[in-house]
Amino acid sequence: MMSKKITPKYSPEVRECAVRMVQEHRGEYPSLWAAIESMAPKIGCVPQTLHEGVRKQEIDTGRHDGVTRDERERLKALEREVKELRRANEILKLASAFFAQAELDRRLKS
Incomplete structure (x- = not known):
């Protein structure tokens, strides 16, 4: 039997705060990904999850192409x-x- 990996659900407020932290400290790192990798463990998530949140925020604000x-x-x-x-x-x-x-x-x- 294969066990399912449980993914924690983060509230919209936590997601918003995490994305804001990445955006605010982005200039302190050589790349967006470096900022995400640094912030993710502090928030308690994997970098891919945080990257997805950043990407959605960039789409919603018009900084990146995609469906809002x-x-x-x-x-x-x-x-x-x-x-x-x-x-x-x-x-x-x-x-x-x-x-x-x-x-x-x-x-x-x-």
Whole structure:
């Protein structure tokens, strides 16, 4: 049996503080990655996790290309809406066919 690695979940406040620390001290290191490697153990996470947070923040602030959190949330909401509308459309098609058949049957009986 393979055991699952448990990844700690950090609150948005902790993530925000960690990213801010990297940004504030970035100039003290030869590279962004060096700053991240230095800060990650102090925060209690692996460098990749902190790098992901920094990257998302750079995207959200327009310093790096990519889809922002707001855009991702809007996209998810639109996808849910499309799914609901397709479901409603299918129900309307079935109801329309049912009532059309009922009208046809009524006309044939008269």
